[in-house]
Amino acid sequence: MLKPLHRSFAIVPAAKSVVFCFARLQTFAPAIGKSSFGGFHRCMMSASPAKKARASMDGKDAAAAGNQLVWLRQDLRLHDHPALCAAAAAAKSSNSNLRLVFIFSPEEDGDDLKQGTSWRPVGASLAWLQASLTSLDLDLQRKFGPGAAIIFRKGPYLESLQDLAAQCDAKCLHYSRRYEPAMRSTDERVHAALEESGLQVVGHQGHLLHEPEGAKIDMNHWKGHFGTLMPFLIACERLEKPARPLPAPTSLPVPAEAIDQGGLNLEELEILKLPRRIDGSVVDWAGPMLESWDCSESAALDLLENFVTTGLQNYESQRGKADARSVSKVSPYLRWGQLSPRYMHQRVAQAGGKQVSKTFWRRLTWRDLSYWQLHHWPTMVRDPIRSHYADQKWREDEQALRAWQKGQTGFPLVDAGMRQLYQTGWMQQNVRMVVAAFLTEYLSIHWIHGCRWFHDTLVDADLAINSMMWQNAGKAGLDQWNFTVLPTSSSQDSGGQYVSQWVPEVRQLPKKYMHKPWEAPAEDLQAAGITLGQTYPHRIEIEKLEVLRHQNEEWIRGVRQAHPEWSDRGGYDLILVPQGSTVSHDGQKMRVFTKPIFRDWNSDHPVKPISTGRGGGRGRRRGRGRGRGRGQGRGHSSGSGRGRSGSHSHQTTLPF
Numbered sequence: 001m002l003k004p005l006h007r008s009f010a011i012v013p014a015a016k017s018v019v020f021c022f023a024r025l026q027t028f029a030p031a032i033g034k035s036s037f038g039g040f041h042r043c044m045m046s047a048s049p050a051k052k053a054r055a056s057m058d059g060k061d062a063a064a065a066g067n068q069l070v071w072l073r074q075d076l077r078l079h080d081h082p083a084l085c086a087a088a089a090a091a092k093s094s095n096s097n098l099r100l101v102f103i104f105s106p107e108e109d110g111d112d113l114k115q116g117t118s119w120r121p122v123g124a125s126l127a128w129l130q131a132s133l134t135s136l137d138l139d140l141q142r143k144f145g146p147g148a149a150i151i152f153r154k155g156p157y158l159e160s161l162q163d164l165a166a167q168c169d170a171k172c173l174h175y176s177r178r179y180e181p182a183m184r185s186t187d188e189r190v191h192a193a194l195e196e197s198g199l200q201v202v203g204h205q206g207h208l209l210h211e212p213e214g215a216k217i218d219m220n221h222w223k224g225h226f227g228t229l230m231p232f233l234i235a236c237e238r239l240e241k242p243a244r245p246l247p248a249p250t251s252l253p254v255p256a257e258a259i260d261q262g263g264l265n266l267e268e269l270e271i272l273k274l275p276r277r278i279d280g281s282v283v284d285w286a287g288p289m290l291e292s293w294d295c296s297e298s299a300a301l302d303l304l305e306n307f308v309t310t311g312l313q314n315y316e317s318q319r320g321k322a323d324a325r326s327v328s329k330v331s332p333y334l335r336w337g338q339l340s341p342r343y344m345h346q347r348v349a350q351a352g353g354k355q356v357s358k359t360f361w362r363r364l365t366w367r368d369l370s371y372w373q374l375h376h377w378p379t380m381v382r383d384p385i386r387s388h389y390a391d392q393k394w395r396e397d398e399q400a401l402r403a404w405q406k407g408q409t410g411f412p413l414v415d416a417g418m419r420q421l422y423q424t425g426w427m428q429q430n431v432r433m434v435v436a437a438f439l440t441e442y443l444s445i446h447w448i449h450g451c452r453w454f455h456d457t458l459v460d461a462d463l464a465i466n467s468m469m470w471q472n473a474g475k476a477g478l479d480q481w482n483f484t485v486l487p488t489s490s491s492q493d494s495g496g497q498y499v500s501q502w503v504p505e506v507r508q509l510p511k512k513y514m515h516k517p518w519e520a521p522a523e524d525l526q527a528a529g530i531t532l533g534q535t536y537p538h539r540i541e542i543e544k545l546e547v548l549r550h551q552n553e554e555w556i557r558g559v560r561q562a563h564p565e566w567s568d569r570g571g572y573d574l575i576l577v578p579q580g581s582t583v584s585h586d587g588q589k590m591r592v593f594t595k596p597i598f599r600d601w602n603s604d605h606p607v608k609p610i611s612t613g614r615g616g617g618r619g620r621r622r623g624r625g626r627g628r629g630r631g632q633g634r635g636h637s638s639g640s641g642r643g644r645s646g647s648h649s650h651q652t653t654l655p656f
């Protein structure tokens with residue numbers, strides 16, 4: 001396996017760009033709706049002990065009278081915070097107080113990057129976490145006084161919470177649930193142990209619109225492919241509607257003074273460890289990166305508000321632009337909880353929702369879908385959902401991987417995206433798709449390397465979304481991206497501004513050559529001050545990029561051929577449907593969308609028809625395997641915006 005290159009970490013000064021704007025919260029509070037502590041829905045299907053434990057975590061349980069603790073994690077906000085609101089209500093009603101705590105215990109949040117199936121936050125995410133904690137802590141103190149200061153502790157979670165509960169004489173602990181496999185099992189363990197030691201513990205829903213256990217796909221009535229957006233969306237529509245978001249509290253029953261922390265402050269948690277040079281000086285990659293961001297809650301709300309009033313109406317036509325002029329850029333705030341998905345859902349609904357942009361309206365459902373996938377395929381950060389693809393061949397090319405990571409491939413659009421990612425921690429979706437397809441389809445490098453690099457460098461690195469999208473890019477996920485993503489496409493940057501910004505080496509070239517400098521005549525190169533191979537790299541794999549792409553396709557065909565039991569007669573891949581994911585097809589083999597180019601080899605292989613649900617393609621269509629069988633191509637969507645009617649199963653270019 002190639003060794004991934006990672007950012008290293010060390011202490012970094014708190015982010016400087018922290019802006020406080022309580023007015024914003026207050027302005028929106030009336031629009032948010034009435035507070036309702038019992039309004040979060042329960043999606044727990046009580047069966048196994050773990051599920052029972054989880055059901056008992058639900059926010060509907062009345063909190064015990066007495067002092068309350070709020071355990072902050074990925075919910076770093078004041079608006080729509082069910083755990084905080086429930087704790088405040090319980091403390092007020094019993095004339096008691098509440099305290100907020102954040103515990104840093106990375107070992108309990110996931111495995112290390114080398115072996116793990118559930119990666120803990122690293123790199124850019126930790127820089128964001130530290131800056132947003134700084135911001136929230138200051139917000140809390142300015143608004144509610146020194147007693148609202150966040151108590152910072154180092155793990156382990158259980159012992160820290162037990163100590164603190166004793167110190168504060170707390171009767172009840174509130175927290176927002178997390179869904180990544182390692183975090184989920186940590187939460188269940190800590191929850192059960194705390195309850196055993198006599199503390200009441202209440203888990204709340206705050207991170208998603210719909211919790212993953214609830215949605216069950218009904219393949220009896222869905223005629224398209226399993227695992228795509230539309231059947232999931234329909235399954236969500238059958239659940240309780242997302243509860244109305246809660247307003248930010250205007251007062252909190254906190255003690256007058258901050259607790260004695262024994263000297264531990266946020267910096268001492270060592271969330272972010274920056275590397276040091278031989279001379280001892282710090283390599284502060286995080287400082288410049290955070291200059292692109294204001295990690296506060298008020299910034300999140302401002303950004304959403306600005307998008308809803310100016311960007312939303314252009315989202316359908318402009319969302320593909322590389323310069324991100326009409327996308328929301330709220331992803332890191334959703335990831336770390338400075339923005340509540342329920343609040344965003346409601347705000348977009350108020351602004352016209354589906355009528356203004358069907359695609360944007362469905363974005364939070366895409367997000368929930370990724371958590372649904374992670375719930376049902378908990379090792380998907382490592383193991384292909386199309387399980388037989390685990391045997392697929394990939395190239396081991398460390399030099400090419402490094403060139404991709406550093407934005408030195410010689411393809412300006414790819415390099416622009418990768419440099420923007422490294423410098424700001426973010427990229428627009430279509431650029432993410434371009435660089436992902438470049439790595440997996442053209443360089444034939446395993447998608448897991450891209451997934452790791454994104455996990456390390458994105459400020460919005462989200463285990464569920466990132467794994468889902470990289471699986472799809474690598475053709476191993478539920479959606480094989482039925483379009484070609486060219487590294488030379490200029491449609492998302494026709495004016496060349498994006499490439500000019502991030503790849504200044506080619507800035508002086510005439511626009512028509514900016515995405516393909518190798519096609520520029522010598523005099524244009526000279527006039528632009530470019531010497532390919534010196535001032536800007538030659539294209540990587542210049543001679544054989546297309547050859548590599550075909551080789552990659554052959555390797556996918558090869559792995560499918562080696563496992564005929566995982567294809568149906570139409571040439572579609574089959575997967576085993578996870579228990580609990582459907583209304584009545586759990587445990588069965590089910591076809592998933594498979595690109596026509598991969599179905600060809602399959603014309604005569606002797607797999608018997610397999611039940612795939614009504615209309616899901618009962619292994620008919622012996623012969624070419626290319627044609628449109630029942631259900632084929634309906635509702636297959638890529639995450640880039642097509643929906644129920646948006647069949648694009650024969651699409652050949654990226655739907656910018």
Ligand SMILES: Cc1cc2nc3c(=O)[nH]c(=O)nc-3n(C[C@H](O)[C@H](O)[C@H](O)COP(=O)(O)OP(=O)(O)OC[C@H]3O[C@@H](n4cnc5c(N)ncnc54)[C@H](O)[C@@H]3O)c2cc1C
Nearest residue numbers: 327328329330331363366367429432460461462466469639
């Ligand atoms: C290879 C690859 C890896 C990705 N990794 C991540 C990741 O780690 N974290 C992450 O938040 N997004 C990831 N995405 C999805 C998407 O690119 C980002 O969510 C989006 O670009 C963020 O910008 P935005 O907030 O302006 O999005 P908008 O287009 O304004 O959408 C609003 C929100 O909807 C959600 N959303 C949008 N697209 C998707 C999608 N396809 N799947 C699930 N949710 C979606 C996000 O929370 C996003 O913030 C990845 C995409 C690709 C192709």
